[in-house]
Amino acid sequence: xxxxxxxxxxxxxxxxxxxxxxxxxxxxxxxxxxxxxxxxxxxxxxxxxxxxxxxxxxxxxxxxxxxxxxxxxxxxxxxxxxxxxxxxxxxxxxxxxxxxxxxxxxxxxxxxxxxxxxxxxxxxxxxxxxxxxxxxxxxxxxxxxxxxxxxxxxxxxxxxxxxxxxxxxxxxxxxxxxxxxxxxxxxxxxxxxxxxxxxxxxxxxxxxxxxxxxxxxxxxxxxxxxxxxxxxxxxxxxxxxxxxxxxxxxxxxxxxxxxxxxxxxxxxxxxxxxxxxxxxxxxxxxxxxxxxxxxxxxxxxxxxxxxxxxxxxxxxxxxxxxxxxxxxxxxxxxxxxxxxxxxxxxxxxxxxxxxxxxxxxxxxxxxxxxxxxxxxxxxxxxxxxxxxxxxxxx
Amino acid sequence: xxxxxxxxxxxxxxxxxxxxxxxxxxxxxxxxxxxxxxxxxxxxxxxxxxxxxxxxxxxxxxxxxxxxxxxxxxxxxxxxxxxxxxxxxxxxxxxxxxxxxxxxxxxxxxxxxxxxxxxxxxxxxxxxxxxxxxxxxxxxxxxxxxxxxxxxxxxxxxxxxxxxxxxxxxxxxxxxxxxxxxxxxxxxxxxxxxxxxxxxxxxxxxxxxxxxxxxxxxxxxxxxxxxxxxxxxxxxxxxxxxxxxxxxxxxxxxxxxxxxxxxxxxxxxxxxxxxxxxxxxxxxxxxxxxxxxxxxxxxxxxxxxxxxxxxxxxxx
Numbered sequence: 001x002x003x004x005x006x007x008x009x010x011x012x013x014x015x016x017x018x019x020x021x022x023x024x025x026x027x028x029x030x031x032x033x034x035x036x037x038x039x040x041x042x043x044x045x046x047x048x049x050x051x052x053x054x055x056x057x058x059x060x061x062x063x064x065x066x067x068x069x070x071x072x073x074x075x076x077x078x079x080x081x082x083x084x085x086x087x088x089x090x091x092x093x094x095x096x097x098x099x100x101x102x103x104x105x106x107x108x109x110x111x112x113x114x115x116x117x118x119x120x121x122x123x124x125x126x127x128x129x130x131x132x133x134x135x136x137x138x139x140x141x142x143x144x145x146x147x148x149x150x151x152x153x154x155x156x157x158x159x160x161x162x163x164x165x166x167x168x169x170x171x172x173x174x175x176x177x178x179x180x181x182x183x184x185x186x187x188x189x190x191x192x193x194x195x196x197x198x199x200x201x202x203x204x205x206x207x208x209x210x211x212x213x214x215x216x217x218x219x220x221x222x223x224x225x226x227x228x229x230x231x232x233x234x235x236x237x238x239x240x241x242x243x244x245x246x247x248x249x250x251x252x253x254x255x256x257x258x259x260x261x262x263x264x265x266x267x268x269x270x271x272x273x274x275x276x277x278x279x280x281x282x283x284x285x286x287x288x289x290x291x292x293x294x295x296x297x298x299x300x301x302x303x304x305x306x307x308x309x310x311x312x313x314x315x316x317x318x319x320x321x322x323x324x325x326x327x328x329x330x331x332x333x334x335x336x337x338x339x340x341x342x343x344x345x346x347x348x349x350x351x352x353x354x355x356x357x358x359x360x361x362x363x364x365x366x367x368x369x370x371x372x373x374x375x376x377x378x379x380x381x382x383x384x385x386x387x388x389x390x391x392x393x394x
Numbered sequence: 395x396x397x398x399x400x401x402x403x404x405x406x407x408x409x410x411x412x413x414x415x416x417x418x419x420x421x422x423x424x425x426x427x428x429x430x431x432x433x434x435x436x437x438x439x440x441x442x443x444x445x446x447x448x449x450x451x452x453x454x455x456x457x458x459x460x461x462x463x464x465x466x467x468x469x470x471x472x473x474x475x476x477x478x479x480x481x482x483x484x485x486x487x488x489x490x491x492x493x494x495x496x497x498x499x500x501x502x503x504x505x506x507x508x509x510x511x512x513x514x515x516x517x518x519x520x521x522x523x524x525x526x527x528x529x530x531x532x533x534x535x536x537x538x539x540x541x542x543x544x545x546x547x548x549x550x551x552x553x554x555x556x557x558x559x560x561x562x563x564x565x566x567x568x569x570x571x572x573x574x575x576x577x578x579x580x581x582x583x584x585x586x587x588x589x590x591x592x593x594x595x596x597x598x599x600x601x602x603x604x605x606x607x608x609x610x611x612x613x614x615x616x617x618x619x620x621x622x623x624x625x626x627x628x629x630x631x632x633x634x635x636x637x638x639x640x641x642x643x644x645x646x647x648x649x650x651x652x653x654x655x656x657x658x659x660x661x662x663x664x665x666x667x668x669x670x671x672x673x674x675x676x677x678x679x680x681x682x683x684x685x686x687x688x689x690x691x692x693x694x695x696x697x698x699x700x701x702x703x704x705x706x707x708x709x710x
Contacts, residue, residue, distance in 0.1 A: 077582055105588030116583035120601050130587040133597070181587065 004217045005051040005074070005185060010083035012043035012069050012241075018081040031240045043069035043078065045241040051234075054215040058232035060222055060264075066241040071187050071221045075108045076100055087185070105134045109183040113190035115170045117162040123173050124149065124158040130181040141180075148176045151210070168199035172206075179214070188220045192227065204230055225264040229253070229273055237261055249273065269348075271382040276350050277343030279381035280362045280371030287323070291331050294323055295369060306361060306369055307334040314340065314369060317359045343370065347381050354378065415544045426545050433558065434551045436500060441493040449480065452489075460662070464669030471665065475658040484636055484655045491622050491632035491659060494554055498618040499611070501558045502565050506614070507607065510569020511595065520570065527563045535560050535621055539628050553622075553630030561618035568610020572603030608671035615667050619660045633659070 013021040013034075021040045024033070031042040044066050051057045061067040072078040074085055076092060085092040092103060109130060117126045124145050131141035149155050152172040162170055171191060178186055192200045208231065211218065222228055228235045229249045237245040237252070237260075245252055245261045253273055256262035283306065286296040292315060296305035302320045309315055316334025318326070326332045339353050340361040354360060354375060362371040419426075447455065453476055461469035479488045513520040538556045546552035576599050584598040626634030633656050640649025 075586055077585060101588045101590060103588075104586060108586075110583070110586040112579050112583055114577075114579050116577070116579040118580065118598065118602070129583075129597075133584075133587050133589050133593055177587075187586075 002053045003050045004053040004088065005219075006084075006086040006089075007047060007049050007070075007074075008084040008086065010044050010047045010070070010073060010085065011081045012066070012073055012078060013081045014041040014043055022082055031242075042066075042241050044073065044080070044083075047083075047238075047241075047243050049236050049243060049246055051217055051219060053217055055233040056211060056218045056220060056231050058220050058222060058228040058235040059238060060225060060228040060235055061238035062223055064240075065238040067221045067223075067238050068189055069241075070238065071189050071219060074185075074187060074219065075104055075110060105130065105181065107183050108185045108187060109178040109181045111171070111174045111178045111186065111188040111191040113194055115162070115167075115174045115194075117170060117173055117177075119162055122159050122161060123154065123165070126162065126173055127176045127180050129177055134181070144180055145176075148180045151179065152176045152206075166199075167195050168203055171195060171203060175207075175210075179210075179216075184216055186216045186218045188218060190221055190223065193223065200227075207231065225268065229268065237264070250278065271348035271351065272346050274347050274381050275343060276341050276345045276347065276360070276362045276373060277371070279347065279377050280343070280373050281377070282371045283369060287326060289326065289329070291326070294318065294326055294332070296323060304359060304372070306338075306372065307332055308369070312368070314338070314361060317372075340369070341373075347378055351378050351382065415541060419544050430546055430551060430555065433497070433501065433554050437493065437497045437551060437554050440497050441490060444489050444493045444496070445486070449485070453477070456662075460666050464666050468662075468665045468669060472662045475662050479655045479658055482651045482655055484633060484651060487631065487633045487636050487652075488655055488659055490550075491619075491634070491656075494550070494557055494622040494625075494630070494632055495615060495618045495663065497554060498557045498561050498622070499615060502562045502614050502618070503611070505558075506562045506565035506610075507569050510566045510607075510610075511573060511600075513566065513570040514573035514599070515591075515595075523566065527567060530559070530563050535624050536627060539625065543628050548629040550625075550630040550632075553625030553628055556625050556628070557618050557621040560621040561614045564613035564617060565607070565610040568613065569603065569607050572606030572610070573599045575606060576602045605671060608667070612664065612667040612671050615663050616660065619656075619663060623656055 011018070011022055011025065013025075015021065015038075018040070021034050021038055021042060024037065025042065025045050029037075031045060034040060034042050047066075047070060059067045059070055069078055073080045074092070076095075080093055083093070087103065087107060092100070095103060118129065121129075124142065127145040127148055128141045131144060136144075146155065146158065149158055152175055154169060154172050154176065157165060157169065162173065165173065171194075174191070178188075192203050195203060204227065207218075220228075220231060232249055234247065235245075235249055235252055236243055239260055245257050250273065252261065253265045253268055253270065256265045281303075282298040283295040284298045285293055286305070287294040292310060293308040293312065294305055295308065297303045302323070304317055304319050305323055307315045307318045307326075316336040317338050318332045318334050322332040337355070337358045338361055339355065339358060340363050341350050341353060343362050343364055350360060350373065360373040360378075361369050362373060364370050444452075453473060456476055457469045457473050460472040479485060509523065513523050535556075538560060542552050542556045542559075546555050580602065581594065581598060584594045589597060622630070622632055623634035623637065626632065626638040633652050636652030637649050637656070640646065640652060
């Protein structure tokens with residue numbers, strides 16, 4: 001994947017003269033020390049990250065962590081104090097007024113937390129807003145706006161006023177307005193935070209659906225770690241203006257790296273985050289005989305395995321001792337109490353399929369058996385490490 | 395031994411100002427004539443047009459105007475009010491007052507709204523304009539009459555200059571306020587989609603500020619109404635003159651007739667412009683304080699508009 005947007009050593013101090021604050025930050029002082037000494041608020045403290053093209057990149061943090069400041073620096077609603085923002089290798093920070101306007105009109109668009117629609121304009125006029133600013137002719141932009149409204153499912157509401165719509169629908173208008181400009185980078189600033197939980201979930205699913213066809217590069221700001229996990233292909237976690245952890249959702253949950261991040265991951269519903277494939281024991285063929293094929297642990301450890309017939313149909317599970325007998329030429333008697341799940345099945349769904357005493361086989365997309373799951377593995381995968389008492393058990 | 399207050403009375407402030415204004419009046423005369431000229435032209439134009447309209451047609455026009463801008467109820471009230479004014483026998487004077495107000499609205503809008511916009515866009519300009527507005531709005535209205543007489547002379551046109559100056563501050567304040575009050579996120583959205591300064595003003599800020607600006611217009615109309623009466627003291631014609639003459643001759647009846655006509659006209663204008671502002675969700679105006687002020691003889695410590703604007707600012 002190529003990098004679309006690259007942020008290098010970005011600083012933001014809310015003042016006209018940031019030099020002293022920047023010097024202090026460079027000397028290793030933190031946000032609160034600068035605020036105490038100079039009375040200046042630090043928004044961003046040496047943030048570097050790169051956003052792959054077509055990814056849904058989540059910037060997550062609590063209020064005051066600098067996440068919105070970071071988003072607003074990217075289209076320079078906030079003027080960065082130092083650092084570089086490279087959009088396709090062009091530094092946005094050095095653009096003059098006209099250049100910046102061009103980037104805002106054509107390259108980067110934005111969705112706002114409280115929708116920020118023009119209350120006096122109809123839905124379709126709101127969607128046309130960016131195109132109108134760009135100077136597109138009335139007929140052309142109306143056509144485009146109708147198209148985009150169709151995409152977000154609001155074609156019927158084109159001639160209503162925003163206040164006649166529900167919150168979720170208004171944010172669809174906000175999204176349509178951002179999509180209409182065809183900008184390939186989308187900044188979504190707490191876009192779903194003002195919505196009711198149910199509507200929020202619906203909008204998240206909708207965004208995921210749209211993203212599958214649109215493949216925009218989306219920077220999504222949120223304070224909700226669950227939302228970040230659900231939507232994000234990568235997550236950057238911010239605190240006190242600094243980037244404290246960056247990575248894929250699963251890697252962050254597996255290795256929080258700091259107590260601050262661990263505090264978020266502890267609450268995570270791992271059963272919905274991890275799939276069967278990520279916690280299973282991999283199986284490989286360890287024996288081929290006229291009786292059939294035996295799959296055992298890839299690590300070579302002795303343990304239970306699966307028995308397949310010559311056509312790779314799964315016959316059942318076999319115990320470690322039966323595998324030993326099979327090596328001697330005996331015909332093992334496979335236990336048929338087993339279930340199979342695809343590797344991408346989330347652990348919560350795997351758990352619901354589990355039956356006492358049985359083993360679960362994990363298959364790849366083609367239906368080929370690639371691993372097995374025991375009850376303990378499912379439980380360990382769902383449970384949070386470091387949760388109360390867990391250290392002392394082993 | 396004891397010092398009396400009067401012993402200290404030696405500061406020649408009165409003389410200084412007297413000489414200063416005299417000097418200005420003598421040396422800057424062309425400048426003031428230049429200011430007076432457009433006021434005079436527009437006032438004469440409005441006055442002759444309004445007087446040329448036949449009485450029944452005027453009734454019809456006002457009815458339709460009130461109906462379109464406000465409601466049928468207000469239109470009916472305007473119709474009855476105008477007929478009562480005619481029955482009182484002060485129709486001509488009322489029309490003169492109306493043309494004074496109409497002219498003032500035009501000048502206030504043309505000058506006041508752009509100044510308000512300028513204030514909203516530049517903190518520095520606002521820092522200069524704001525204290526000027528404070529002074530203008532706390533100064534009793536008839537204090538304006540003295541310099542106006544010295545600089546512009548006496549009569550209806552100099553009076554109109556005073557009306558314009560008095561009625562302008564609320565519109566500047568409300569325009570400034572209206573633009574500043576536009577939801578910050580919506581302004582950000584404008585910027586984020588690449589609006590330049592002109593587009594931001596015309597596409598986002600002004601349309602959303604219109605209800606507030608119309609609220610300011612209501613205040614301006616009422617202030618103009620009050621001042622158009624006060625300027626009778628410097629020889630301006632209109633309903634104020636009816637009251638002033640009544641008082642001069644101790645003719646209570648005539649003074650009351652003038653007063654009633656003024657109240658009717660003021661209520662009409664207030665209702666019409668208020669509905670104009672409200673229909674777009676604007677601010678409510680305050681007729682009663684204006685009337686109370688008017689009854690006290692135009693001597694006010696502070697204009698209603700200033701109060702309203704301050705309240706609104708506090709609410710921010």
